[in-house]
Amino acid sequence: ILSVTEGEDKPLKYPDMFAAADLMLLNKIDLLPYLSFDVARAIDYARRVNPRLEVICCSATSGEGMAEWLAWIARGREAVRERASAPAVRVAETPDGGADAGRTVVVSGAPGGGSSPLPSATTGEHSRADATRRD
Numbered sequence: 001i002l003s004v005t006e007g008e009d010k011p012l013k014y015p016d017m018f019a020a021a022d023l024m025l026l027n028k029i030d031l032l033p034y035l036s037f038d039v040a041r042a043i044d045y046a047r048r049v050n051p052r053l054e055v056i057c058c059s060a061t062s063g064e065g066m067a068e069w070l071a072w073i074a075r076g077r078e079a080v081r082e083r084a085s086a087p088a089v090r091v092a093e094t095p096d097g098g099a100d101a102g103r104t105v106v107v108s109g110a111p112g113g114g115s116s117p118l119p120s121a122t123t124g125e126h127s128r129a130d131a132t133r134r135d
Contacts, residue, residue: 001024001025001027002024002025002026002027002042002046003027003028004026004027004028004029004031004032004035004037004039004042005028005031005035005037007037008037008038008039008041008042008045009042009045010042010045011024011042011045011046011048011049012045012048012049015049018046018049018050019049019050021050021053022052022053022054023053023054023055023056023072024043024046024053024054024055024056025056025058025065025069026039026042026043026055026056026057026058027058027059027060028059028060028061029057029058029059029062029064029065030059030061030062030064039057043055054072056068056069056072
């Protein structure tokens with residue numbers, strides 16, 4: 001969250017938080033008529049740090065931009081739900097020099113199911129009942 005009262009150069013002063021963010025909320029835009037704050041410059045500075053950064057201008061006082069922000073949250077929530085319900089598939093090449101050198105191993109399972117079956121699948125050792133090796 002970048003409030004217009006903080007100055008448009010905040011992304012350059014604190015680049016780590018803007019580099020790690022997916023979204024910048026430019027907040028308190030209802031105060032723009034009373035400040036010397038350059039919105040375009042603030043967005044430019046933020047995107048210098050993070051070119052993929054989405055920006056939503058909002059005001060809790062006037063409500064402007066709030067629907068857009070709530071929609072962004074809803075899209076993110078839905079994406080998390082979709083990822084959580086989809087089975088995970090991992091592909092790994094076996095190391096060179098072993099009995100299975102050059103073979104591809106694919107391990108799948110529901111995310112969050114505990115320890116990864118990948119090591120046991122690549123070594124042939126079965127430490128979990130659901131980790132099976134197919135020749």
